[in-house]
Amino acid sequence: xxxxxxxxxxxxxxxxxxxxxxxxxxxxxxxxxxxxxxxxxxxxxxxxxxxxxxxxxxxxxxxxxxxxxxxxxxxxxxxxxxxxxxxxxxxxxxxxxxxx
Amino acid sequence: xxxxxxxxxxxxxxxxxxxxxxxxxxxxxxxxxxxxxxxxxxxxxxxxxxxxxxxxxxxxxxxxxxxxxxxxxxxxxxxxxxxxxxxxxxxxxxxxxxxxxxxxxxxxxxxxxxxxxxxxxxxxxxxxxxxxxxxxxxxxxxxxxxxxxxxxxxxxxxxxxxxxxxxxxxxxxxxxxxxxxxxxxxxxxxxxxxxxxxxxxxxxxxxxxxxxxxxxxxxxxxxxxxxxxxxxxxxxxxxxxxxxxxxxxxxxxxxxxxxxxxxxxxxxxxxxxxxxxxxxxxxxxxxxxxxxxxxxxxxxxxxxxxxxxxxxxxxxxxxxxxxxxxxxxxxxxxxxxxxxxxxxxxxxxxxxxxxxxxxxxxxxxxxxxxxxxxxxxxxxxxxxxxxxxxxxxxxxxxxxxxxxxxxxxxxxxxxxxxxxxxxxxxxxxxxxxxxxxxxxxxxxxxxxxxxxxxxxxxxxxxxxxxxxxxxxxxxxxxxxxxxxxxxxxxxxxxxxxxxxxxxxxxxxxxxxxxxxxxxxxxxxxxxxxxxxxxxxxxxxxxxxxxxxxxxxxxxxxxxxxxxxxxxxxxxxxxxxxxxxxxxxxxxxxxxxxxxxxxxxxxxxxxxxxxxxxxxxxxxxxxxxxxxxxx
Numbered sequence: 001x002x003x004x005x006x007x008x009x010x011x012x013x014x015x016x017x018x019x020x021x022x023x024x025x026x027x028x029x030x031x032x033x034x035x036x037x038x039x040x041x042x043x044x045x046x047x048x049x050x051x052x053x054x055x056x057x058x059x060x061x062x063x064x065x066x067x068x069x070x071x072x073x074x075x076x077x078x079x080x081x082x083x084x085x086x087x088x089x090x091x092x093x094x095x096x097x098x099x100x
Numbered sequence: 101x102x103x104x105x106x107x108x109x110x111x112x113x114x115x116x117x118x119x120x121x122x123x124x125x126x127x128x129x130x131x132x133x134x135x136x137x138x139x140x141x142x143x144x145x146x147x148x149x150x151x152x153x154x155x156x157x158x159x160x161x162x163x164x165x166x167x168x169x170x171x172x173x174x175x176x177x178x179x180x181x182x183x184x185x186x187x188x189x190x191x192x193x194x195x196x197x198x199x200x201x202x203x204x205x206x207x208x209x210x211x212x213x214x215x216x217x218x219x220x221x222x223x224x225x226x227x228x229x230x231x232x233x234x235x236x237x238x239x240x241x242x243x244x245x246x247x248x249x250x251x252x253x254x255x256x257x258x259x260x261x262x263x264x265x266x267x268x269x270x271x272x273x274x275x276x277x278x279x280x281x282x283x284x285x286x287x288x289x290x291x292x293x294x295x296x297x298x299x300x301x302x303x304x305x306x307x308x309x310x311x312x313x314x315x316x317x318x319x320x321x322x323x324x325x326x327x328x329x330x331x332x333x334x335x336x337x338x339x340x341x342x343x344x345x346x347x348x349x350x351x352x353x354x355x356x357x358x359x360x361x362x363x364x365x366x367x368x369x370x371x372x373x374x375x376x377x378x379x380x381x382x383x384x385x386x387x388x389x390x391x392x393x394x395x396x397x398x399x400x401x402x403x404x405x406x407x408x409x410x411x412x413x414x415x416x417x418x419x420x421x422x423x424x425x426x427x428x429x430x431x432x433x434x435x436x437x438x439x440x441x442x443x444x445x446x447x448x449x450x451x452x453x454x455x456x457x458x459x460x461x462x463x464x465x466x467x468x469x470x471x472x473x474x475x476x477x478x479x480x481x482x483x484x485x486x487x488x489x490x491x492x493x494x495x496x497x498x499x500x501x502x503x504x505x506x507x508x509x510x511x512x513x514x515x516x517x518x519x520x521x522x523x524x525x526x527x528x529x530x531x532x533x534x535x536x537x538x539x540x541x542x543x544x545x546x547x548x549x550x551x552x553x554x555x556x557x558x559x560x561x562x563x564x565x566x567x568x569x570x571x572x573x574x575x576x577x578x579x580x581x582x583x584x585x586x587x588x589x590x591x592x593x594x595x596x597x598x599x600x601x602x603x604x605x606x607x608x609x610x611x612x613x614x615x616x617x618x619x620x621x622x623x624x625x626x627x628x629x630x631x632x633x634x635x636x637x638x639x640x641x642x643x644x645x646x647x648x649x650x651x652x653x654x655x656x657x658x659x660x661x662x663x664x665x666x667x668x669x670x671x672x673x674x675x676x677x678x679x680x681x682x683x684x685x686x687x688x689x690x691x692x693x694x695x696x697x698x699x700x701x702x703x704x705x706x707x708x709x710x711x712x713x714x715x716x717x718x719x720x721x722x723x724x725x726x727x728x729x730x
Contacts, residue, residue: 019677022556022718054719055554055603055667062643063599091603091622092639 003031011042017049020057029060036067043068048079058093065097076100107436108429116422123414131407138403139378139396143367146380146392149309154382154390156303157317160198160295161276161386165257167196168278168293175204175280175291182219186232189221192293194230200273201294203235205248210288218242222294247275248290255279255287259386262297262325272297272325300326310398320387322361360389369396435464439471451479499531499558506532506561509568511539516696517729519611520546523697524724525705527668533720534560535666536568540575544611547575547584550664550724551604552623554640560720563600567592567641571606581606581619582651585641589621593645601642605635605664614658614728619651624670624682627663628654630690632682660728663689663700668721672708675715680708697725 001024002017012035020028035043043064053061061077068075076098080088088094171192178184185204192202201222211217216236224231235242242248251258260275278291300317304326307315316327322338338357352370356379359368365382376396383389438456445453455472458465506528514523524537534553539546549571553560567588574587585606592602605626607618618626618633622640625632638649656662665685672680688707692700701723708721 054671055552055601058640059554059599059601062601066599090624090637091601092637093622094637095639096643 001028003028005031005034011044012040014043014045015049016045016047019052020050020060021052021054022056025054025056025060028057032060032064035064036071038071040068040071040073042074043076045075045077046079047077047081047084050081050084053084053087055091058087058091061093061097074098106430106433108426108433111429112422112426115425116418119421120418123418127407127410127414130410131403134406135400135403138406139399142394142399143378143380146309146378146394147367147382149307150380150382150390150392153303153307153315153392154384157300157388157390158385160299161259161384164196164198164276164293164295165278167192167199168202168276168291169257172278172280172291175289176282179289185219186221189219190230190232193221193223196293198295198299199293200296201292203292203294204289205236205242205292206289207252207287208243216240216242247277247292251277251279251290252287255281259388261319261321261323274325297326307392309392310394312395312398314391314393316391316393317384318360318389318391320363320389322357322389325388360391363387363389432464435468439467442471446475446478449482451475451482502558502561503528503531506565509565510537514698515541516698519728519730520609521697521727521729522546522548522725523701524550524722525701526720526722527705527717528556528720529668529717530557532558532561534564535668535720535722536564537664537722537724538568538571539724540572541611546609546611546726547607548609548664548724548726549604549606550623550666550722551602551641552666552668552720552722553602554600556720559598559600563592563602563642567602567604575606580651581608581617582649585619585621585638585649585651586647589641589647589649590645592642596642599643601640603640607662609656609662609726609728611728611730614656614660615653616656616662617651617653619649621649624665624667626665627661627686627689628656629660630686630693632686656728658728658730661689661693661697661700662726663704664722664724664726665704666720666722668717668719669704669708669723671719672712672721673715673718674712680711684711692725697727700725700727 001019004015004017006013006015014032014035016028018024034040065075077088078100080099085094085099088097088099171188174188175185178188189202189204193199201220203218203220205218206214209215216234218235219232220235221230221232223229243252247258247260250260257276257278260277262272262274264272273294274297276293276295279287280289280291282288304315304317307313314327317325318338319325324336324338338360353372356368356370359366360379360381363383367378367380369376369378371377377393378396378399379391379393381389381391435456435458442453442455453475455468455475458468507526510524510526516522522539524539526533526535526537528535534556536551536553537549539548541547551564551567551571553563553567570588570591571584573591574584578584578587585604588602588604588606602621603623604621605618605623606621607616607626609616616628618635619638620635621638625635627633633654636650636652639647663685670680670682670685684707685704688704689700692703695703704723705721
């Protein structure tokens with residue numbers, strides 16, 4: 001699991017590659033911690049190479065959503081693969097987090 | 101470790117071996133040089149001895165020569181006084197102890213009417229008195245005898261070859277002859293003195309350099325005059341020695357005899373009768389030859405004695421060296437065996453093994469310090485390990501208890517009656533898990549629920565317990581699934597700072613009518629009669645307290661089956677990360693169409709296990725099947 005963060009003037013571009021599961025969830029949590037800071041602004045996460053997420057991954061996305069909302073920023077997940085999108089849909093997370 | 105092979109013994113033996121080599125070389129060198137030195141020394145001393153012996157003999161001979169020469173003028177003065185001539189010979193015999201006889205032998209017919217005239221005085225053996233007589237006559241024709249003829253012919257003084265005096269008493273005799281000439285230079289008489297060679301015996305007997313030494317005196321012709329210990333009898337020729345030796349010709353001895361006979365002075369080694377011998381030899385003034393022959397063994401006896409003493413000292417030295425080095429090394433290496441014992445003790449878990457006291461500041465001391473440090477570290481480590489292990493054991497036993505408690509919370513008695521057949525299985529990935537199921541029947545309505553808490557382990561287990569309790573609590577008061585779920589959400593959302601959430605599917609099946617009312621809270625869609633039910637996802641529980649959940653309903657007929665599961669089933673992974681998947685699960689339920697609820701559950705679990713092939717289960721697995729019998 002790899003995370004790259006590229007901050008531009010307009011928004012923060014994030015790319016997640018690989019799987020978020022029991023073994024990598026904590027690493028993912030640490031990697032996106034900067035996005036929960038007050039100055040993160042608009043965050044866009046490219047999920048085109050995110051292969052899988054467990055419920056622990058969902059929980060971290062949820063915490064990020066709550067932090068961004070509290071910081072009056074925005075969060076959008078893009079290019080999500082179908083199986084991952086399905087998990088977001090089943091759990092109802094699609095209604096909480098903006099996915100395009 | 102046996103003492104014979106101990107480090108100290110081996111080291112000592114090595115030292116001993118090395119020292120022995122050096123020692124043997126030293127002894128060898130010393131033996132060779134002492135051999136050379138001693139044989140040189142022996143040669144020199146034998147030569148000196150020979151010189152002394154020769155001088156001793158020569159002294160006597162010169163006395164005789166002097167006495168004769170001194171009397172020769174008396175003969176010349178008184179050659180016509182017959183009585184006085186007798187007086188002269190008596191005087192020579194009586195005044196010289198060594199001279200036993202003296203004659204004045206005149207030339208043939210020098211005196212008128214006297215063909216032989218030779219006044220002669222001698223010591224009468226019986227009486228010891230000096231007596232005189234006229235020597236020459238027809239039966240004693242001295243003109244042909246050596247003592248007369250040789251000086252007569254050569255005109256020079258002459259020592260005769262030794263002979264046994266048959267007339268005078270059987271002495272071994274030798275005669276010195278001195279020719280006397282008249283004024284015209286013509287020989288007219290030979291003055292002689294006889295000596296016995298008895299004195300030589302005394303001289304030779306006194307010469308005894310070695311036990312087996314033989315001192316000999318020979319005439320110029322090589323005839324033995326006398327030999328100490330009478331090895332060589334008088335009259336034996338030196339050349340006879342050559343014949344009597346071994347049958348093979350001994351060139352060595354030949355050479356020696358030739359050298360001696362040539363009248364040279366010197367020394368030579370030779371072999372005789374298998375012995376290595378040495379001879380020193382030299383001539384006397386009168387042409388006699390003196391030799392001292394010695395068995396070389398005697399000469400080298402001192403050398404070999406010296407070598408034996410050296411060897412003995414060396415051997416004792418080596419023995420002492422071996423013993424002291426053995427003791428010293430054993431003392432030095434003693435700590436090693438103590439370290440060995442300590443290490444064995446440590447290996448058995450006794451970290452307080454006593455270490456040897458080392459007074460020296462060396463490697464052994466360093467080893468000891470390292471040992472001590474190791475003991476300390478090991479003790480600390482083991483103490484830590486004990487503490488950790490105890491903690492782990494306590495934790496594990498608590499986990500086991502927690503697991504038992506959690507399993508006890510799940511209903512274990514599954515109804516299979518004329519109305520319905522229900523079975524469920526739950527396998528946590530760890531000791532405790534976050535999956536849950538529950539069911540009960542009240543007023544002909546079957547309440548059931550399946551849920552999955554985010555995460556695993558103890559945090560999930562605690563939320564699971566809360567979720568299960570709140571289900572029972574809500575279901576007790578509420579009449580619709582959506583109200584039950586909403587109530588549960590409110591309970592779970594309260595103070596949920598850790599953002600744990602629960603996906604859940606709750607249903608109420610009217611056993612009389614077959615109407616199923618259900619509410620899905622972010623959970624996987626259930627399978628009804630082998631097809632996935634279309635469900636509103638709503639939202640997982642515990643996220644937004646005020647979320648309003650909506651329920652759905654479906655009419656089911658007799659024989660219908662409902663299969664509920666958690667994502668541990670569909671996301672069960674093989675080693676290559678491939679997942680079991682929803683389609684496989686659907687096929688399982690189709691295959692299980694005519695099976696009981698329990699058979700269906702077991703079939704699905706066995707299919708999942710066949711798929712993962714022993715790959716580690718990384719999520720909790722729960723499956724529940726309900727079959728409507730009527």
